[in-house]
Amino acid sequence: AQSVTQLGSHVSVSEGALVLLRCNYSSSVPPYLFWYVQYPNQGLQLLLKYTSAATLVKGINGFEAEFKKSETSFHLTKPSAHMSDAAEYFCAVSGSGNTGKLIFGQGTTLQVKP
Amino acid sequence: DSGVTQTPKHLITATGQRVTLRCSPRSGDLSVYWYQQSLDQGLQFLIQYYNGEERAKGNILERFSAQQFPDLHSELNLSSLELGDSALYFCASSVSGQGVNEQFFGPGTRLTVL
Numbered sequence: 001a002q003s004v005t006q007l008g009s010h011v012s013v014s015e016g017a018l019v020l021l022r023c024n025y026s027s028s029v030p031p032y033l034f035w036y037v038q039y040p041n042q043g044l045q046l047l048l049k050y051t052s053a054a055t056l057v058k059g060i061n062g063f064e065a066e067f068k069k070s071e072t073s074f075h076l077t078k079p080s081a082h083m084s085d086a087a088e089y090f091c092a093v094s095g096s097g098n099t100g101k102l103i104f105g106q107g108t109t110l111q112v113k114p
Numbered sequence: 115d116s117g118v119t120q121t122p123k124h125l126i127t128a129t130g131q132r133v134t135l136r137c138s139p140r141s142g143d144l145s146v147y148w149y150q151q152s153l154d155q156g157l158q159f160l161i162q163y164y165n166g167e168e169r170a171k172g173n174i175l176e177r178f179s180a181q182q183f184p185d186l187h188s189e190l191n192l193s194s195l196e197l198g199d200s201a202l203y204f205c206a207s208s209v210s211g212q213g214v215n216e217q218f219f220g221p222g223t224r225l226t227v228l
Contacts, residue, residue, distance in 0.1 A: 032213045032214050034216065036219075042221060043116060043118075043204060043219040043220055043221045043222055044204070044206075044219040045116070045219070046216050046217075046218075049216055051214050090157060094213030094214075095213050097212075097213065098169065098211065098212065099162055099169050099170035099211060099212075099213070100145065100147070100162065100208055100210070100211050100212050100213045100214075100215060100217065101147065101159045101162055101170050101172060101213075102147070102149075102159060102206075102217060103159065104156060104157040104158075104159075105156075106156045107156060107157070
Protein backbone atom coordinates (compact mmCIF):
# COMPACT_ATOMS: atom_id res chain seq x y z
CA ALA A 1 0.00 0.00 0.00
CA GLN A 2 1.13 3.54 -0.66
CA SER A 3 0.39 6.78 1.14
CA VAL A 4 1.57 10.38 1.26
CA THR A 5 1.62 12.81 4.16
CA GLN A 6 2.09 16.50 3.65
CA LEU A 7 3.06 18.28 6.83
CA GLY A 8 1.30 21.62 7.16
CA SER A 9 -1.94 22.36 5.33
CA HIS A 10 -1.01 26.05 5.15
CA VAL A 11 2.42 27.62 4.76
CA SER A 12 2.99 31.36 4.70
CA VAL A 13 6.23 33.00 3.56
CA SER A 14 7.33 36.49 2.63
CA GLU A 15 8.20 37.35 -0.93
CA GLY A 16 11.86 36.50 -1.49
CA ALA A 17 12.00 33.98 1.34
CA LEU A 18 12.76 30.28 1.09
CA VAL A 19 9.84 28.01 0.32
CA LEU A 20 9.85 24.57 1.97
CA LEU A 21 6.88 22.24 1.56
CA ARG A 22 7.18 18.88 3.27
CA CYS A 23 6.17 15.50 1.93
CA ASN A 24 6.70 12.05 3.41
CA TYR A 25 5.68 8.88 1.64
CA SER A 26 5.11 5.24 2.40
CA SER A 27 5.50 2.63 -0.29
CA SER A 28 6.13 -1.12 -0.34
CA VAL A 29 7.63 -0.85 -3.83
CA PRO A 30 10.17 1.62 -5.26
CA PRO A 31 8.15 4.80 -5.59
CA TYR A 32 7.75 7.35 -8.30
CA LEU A 33 7.10 10.73 -6.70
CA PHE A 34 5.50 13.85 -8.09
CA TRP A 35 4.76 17.42 -7.08
CA TYR A 36 1.79 19.11 -8.71
CA VAL A 37 0.58 22.70 -8.36
CA GLN A 38 -3.03 23.83 -8.57
CA TYR A 39 -3.88 27.49 -9.14
CA PRO A 40 -7.39 28.66 -8.24
CA ASN A 41 -10.07 27.26 -10.54
CA GLN A 42 -7.55 25.34 -12.61
CA GLY A 43 -6.38 21.78 -13.07
CA LEU A 44 -3.15 20.32 -11.74
CA GLN A 45 0.17 21.11 -13.38
CA LEU A 46 3.26 18.98 -12.92
CA LEU A 47 6.16 20.77 -11.19
CA LEU A 48 8.62 17.89 -11.09
CA LYS A 49 8.93 14.13 -10.75
CA TYR A 50 11.32 11.57 -9.27
CA THR A 51 11.75 8.35 -11.19
CA SER A 52 15.01 7.04 -9.63
CA ALA A 53 17.40 8.67 -12.12
CA ALA A 54 18.71 11.32 -9.71
CA THR A 55 17.85 12.11 -6.12
CA LEU A 56 17.85 15.88 -6.64
CA VAL A 57 15.16 16.80 -9.12
CA LYS A 58 14.77 20.21 -10.72
CA GLY A 59 11.40 21.34 -11.96
CA ILE A 60 9.68 24.29 -13.49
CA ASN A 61 9.50 27.81 -12.02
CA GLY A 62 12.67 27.35 -9.95
CA PHE A 63 11.36 24.53 -7.78
CA GLU A 64 13.37 21.48 -6.84
CA ALA A 65 12.95 18.46 -4.59
CA GLU A 66 15.29 15.92 -3.05
CA PHE A 67 14.44 12.25 -2.67
CA LYS A 68 15.73 10.87 0.64
CA LYS A 69 15.05 7.19 0.94
CA SER A 70 16.32 6.94 4.53
CA GLU A 71 13.84 9.61 5.60
CA THR A 72 11.10 8.56 3.13
CA SER A 73 10.83 12.22 2.22
CA PHE A 74 10.49 14.27 -0.94
CA HIS A 75 10.37 17.89 0.21
CA LEU A 76 9.80 20.71 -2.28
CA THR A 77 11.93 23.85 -2.10
CA LYS A 78 12.41 27.15 -3.88
CA PRO A 79 15.12 29.61 -2.84
CA SER A 80 13.08 32.77 -3.31
CA ALA A 81 9.28 32.97 -3.29
CA HIS A 82 7.36 35.06 -5.78
CA MET A 83 3.82 36.32 -5.39
CA SER A 84 2.88 34.15 -8.37
CA ASP A 85 3.83 31.01 -6.39
CA ALA A 86 0.71 31.35 -4.22
CA ALA A 87 -1.27 28.18 -4.96
CA GLU A 88 -2.03 24.73 -3.60
CA TYR A 89 0.69 22.11 -3.87
CA PHE A 90 0.17 18.37 -3.93
CA CYS A 91 2.69 15.60 -3.42
CA ALA A 92 1.78 12.26 -5.01
CA VAL A 93 3.18 8.75 -5.25
CA SER A 94 2.74 5.96 -7.75
CA GLY A 95 4.32 2.55 -7.92
CA SER A 96 6.23 0.45 -10.40
CA GLY A 97 3.34 -1.91 -11.08
CA ASN A 98 1.07 -2.00 -14.06
CA THR A 99 -1.03 0.96 -12.93
CA GLY A 100 -0.09 4.61 -12.83
CA LYS A 101 -2.71 5.62 -10.30
CA LEU A 102 -1.58 8.54 -8.16
CA ILE A 103 -2.05 8.63 -4.41
CA PHE A 104 -2.12 12.26 -3.32
CA GLY A 105 -1.34 14.00 -0.08
CA GLN A 106 -3.87 16.38 1.42
CA GLY A 107 -2.25 19.39 -0.15
CA THR A 108 -0.46 22.46 1.18
CA THR A 109 -1.70 25.97 0.48
CA LEU A 110 1.19 28.37 0.00
CA GLN A 111 0.57 32.01 0.84
CA VAL A 112 3.16 34.58 -0.24
CA LYS A 113 3.11 37.89 1.61
CA PRO A 114 4.46 41.08 0.02
CA ASP B 115 -3.11 24.09 -21.74
CA SER B 116 -2.47 20.41 -20.92
CA GLY B 117 -4.17 19.08 -24.04
CA VAL B 118 -6.76 17.21 -21.98
CA THR B 119 -10.29 18.47 -22.45
CA GLN B 120 -13.25 17.94 -20.16
CA THR B 121 -16.90 18.80 -20.67
CA PRO B 122 -18.96 20.27 -19.25
CA LYS B 123 -17.04 22.73 -17.10
CA HIS B 124 -19.89 23.12 -14.63
CA LEU B 125 -22.86 20.90 -13.90
CA ILE B 126 -25.70 21.63 -11.52
CA THR B 127 -28.25 18.92 -10.90
CA ALA B 128 -30.61 17.53 -8.29
CA THR B 129 -30.34 14.57 -5.95
CA GLY B 130 -31.32 11.29 -7.54
CA GLN B 131 -30.35 12.37 -11.03
CA ARG B 132 -27.76 10.90 -13.39
CA VAL B 133 -25.00 12.80 -15.19
CA THR B 134 -22.22 12.01 -17.65
CA LEU B 135 -18.81 13.67 -17.60
CA ARG B 136 -16.70 13.51 -20.73
CA CYS B 137 -12.92 13.53 -21.18
CA SER B 138 -10.70 13.62 -24.25
CA PRO B 139 -7.07 12.69 -23.57
CA ARG B 140 -4.01 14.28 -25.10
CA SER B 141 -3.22 13.12 -28.60
CA GLY B 142 -1.20 9.91 -28.36
CA ASP B 143 -2.06 9.12 -24.75
CA LEU B 144 -3.59 5.68 -24.25
CA SER B 145 -4.42 5.84 -20.56
CA VAL B 146 -7.13 7.86 -18.87
CA TYR B 147 -7.59 8.40 -15.15
CA TRP B 148 -10.49 9.87 -13.18
CA TYR B 149 -10.03 11.66 -9.85
CA GLN B 150 -12.45 13.30 -7.45
CA GLN B 151 -11.48 16.39 -5.45
CA SER B 152 -13.59 17.39 -2.47
CA LEU B 153 -12.94 19.44 0.63
CA ASP B 154 -13.34 16.53 3.03
CA GLN B 155 -11.72 13.72 1.00
CA GLY B 156 -9.06 15.64 -0.90
CA LEU B 157 -7.90 14.21 -4.24
CA GLN B 158 -9.01 10.61 -4.63
CA PHE B 159 -8.25 8.22 -7.47
CA LEU B 160 -11.41 6.70 -8.92
CA ILE B 161 -10.55 4.57 -11.93
CA GLN B 162 -8.03 4.07 -14.73
CA TYR B 163 -8.45 2.85 -18.29
CA TYR B 164 -5.77 1.81 -20.72
CA ASN B 165 -6.56 1.47 -24.40
CA GLY B 166 -10.21 0.72 -23.73
CA GLU B 167 -9.78 -1.67 -20.82
CA GLU B 168 -10.11 -1.06 -17.11
CA ARG B 169 -6.64 -1.10 -15.53
CA ALA B 170 -7.20 -0.11 -11.91
CA LYS B 171 -10.01 0.80 -9.58
CA GLY B 172 -9.86 3.04 -6.54
CA ASN B 173 -12.47 4.51 -4.25
CA ILE B 174 -15.23 4.50 -6.82
CA LEU B 175 -18.80 4.06 -5.63
CA GLU B 176 -21.02 1.40 -7.19
CA ARG B 177 -23.31 4.22 -8.37
CA PHE B 178 -20.44 5.45 -10.54
CA SER B 179 -19.22 3.82 -13.72
CA ALA B 180 -16.82 4.69 -16.49
CA GLN B 181 -15.70 3.53 -19.88
CA GLN B 182 -13.12 4.34 -22.50
CA PHE B 183 -14.22 4.26 -26.10
CA PRO B 184 -12.29 3.11 -29.23
CA ASP B 185 -11.35 6.73 -30.01
CA LEU B 186 -9.86 6.81 -26.46
CA HIS B 187 -12.19 9.40 -25.02
CA SER B 188 -13.71 8.46 -21.69
CA GLU B 189 -16.96 9.05 -19.88
CA LEU B 190 -17.71 8.94 -16.17
CA ASN B 191 -21.33 8.23 -15.33
CA LEU B 192 -22.66 9.21 -11.93
CA SER B 193 -26.13 8.02 -10.97
CA SER B 194 -28.53 8.34 -8.03
CA LEU B 195 -26.67 11.47 -7.12
CA GLU B 196 -26.36 12.53 -3.50
CA LEU B 197 -25.39 15.86 -1.97
CA GLY B 198 -22.04 14.36 -1.02
CA ASP B 199 -21.18 13.74 -4.66
CA SER B 200 -20.68 17.46 -5.14
CA ALA B 201 -17.02 17.81 -6.06
CA LEU B 202 -14.52 18.66 -8.75
CA TYR B 203 -13.92 15.71 -11.07
CA PHE B 204 -10.63 15.62 -12.93
CA CYS B 205 -9.60 13.53 -15.85
CA ALA B 206 -5.93 12.93 -16.56
CA SER B 207 -4.11 11.11 -19.32
CA SER B 208 -0.67 9.57 -19.81
CA VAL B 209 1.13 7.94 -22.67
CA SER B 210 1.21 4.55 -20.98
CA GLY B 211 -0.60 3.19 -17.99
CA GLN B 212 2.48 2.94 -15.82
CA GLY B 213 3.54 4.90 -12.81
CA VAL B 214 6.74 6.30 -14.28
CA ASN B 215 4.86 8.48 -16.75
CA GLU B 216 3.52 11.85 -15.75
CA GLN B 217 -0.17 12.49 -15.96
CA PHE B 218 -1.63 15.55 -17.66
CA PHE B 219 -4.74 16.90 -16.02
CA GLY B 220 -7.78 18.49 -17.58
CA PRO B 221 -9.41 21.62 -16.15
CA GLY B 222 -12.05 19.57 -14.32
CA THR B 223 -15.82 19.42 -14.16
CA ARG B 224 -17.38 21.03 -11.12
CA LEU B 225 -20.47 19.07 -10.10
CA THR B 226 -23.01 20.62 -7.75
CA VAL B 227 -25.82 18.43 -6.47
CA LEU B 228 -28.72 20.37 -4.94
